[in-house]
Amino acid sequence: MNKPISPSLRTLGAAIRRHREAAGMTQDYLAGLVNYSNGWLSNLETGQLCPQKQAVIELEKVLGLPEKVLLDIFDLIRYEEPHPVISFDRYIDAESRAAVIRQYHALVVPGLLQTPDYARALIAAGRPSARPETVESLLAARLERQEILARDDPPTLWLVIDETALLRPIGGPEIHRAQLDVLVEAAQRPGITVQVIPLATGAHAGLTSAFTILSFADEPDIAYTEDHQRGHFQERPEQVHGWFAVYQALHLVTETAAASLELIKRTRERL
Known part of the structure; x- marks a missing residue:
């Protein structure tokens, strides 16, 4: 092989x-x-x-x-063996070249759809000792990543999120509402699909790890996971296949895209 x-x-x-x-x-x-x-x-x-x-x-x-x-x-x-530890710059480069981005998040709205205030609150909370200028620098990098969705040839974005991510009031009520407004708008854009796993589902395949699968026009698919300190590419076929299996299992318990949009809207209206 x-x-x-x-x-x-x-x-x-x-x-x-x-x-x-x-x-x-x-x-x-x-x-x-x-x-x-x-x-x-x-x-x-x-x-x-x-x-x-x-x-x-x-x-x-x-x-x-x-x-x-x-x-x-x-x-x-x-x-890069056996699970390559990478700088996030390497992930950003791969993400910018991907034709299809599949992501799953259980706790927060994914970075590509975060508002500036929501992202700032997350970055600051995750780095309690960081200086304000460091937080702003990291925020600028995160927002720059979102520019791929405004390209003439944006990647197809498939997001699966747990309902927990909709309910967590990151940054306070006003920021929370604004973030859900952006999510509602994004879910109706061509090329972006957002599906939600309702809380009533109970246990499911995604409770232990967020992950991303990147697919390219002329390169093999790769999976990406990260912990609090570092990110990891997983590129061996059996590794990527394993993450696709998890992603497919999650799809079995999600609401449809249309039902997910209504769920996000109802959550926003209750705030």
């Missing part, structure tokens, strides 16, 4: 291709500059080959890039 392409190798290859094209270079030309074959560079750009560190340094030089633009990505590769 072939070893699956690692997320960081995929990210490194995509970065090299992007910078090569920005410089107006063909694969043949760039490969010649670093004394490698066109096949080597093609495999590198598609994430199927792990280069030597010196080759990455040479690529930075001939592409005219600042030092460590590519090396910082390369250095992540050694941490």
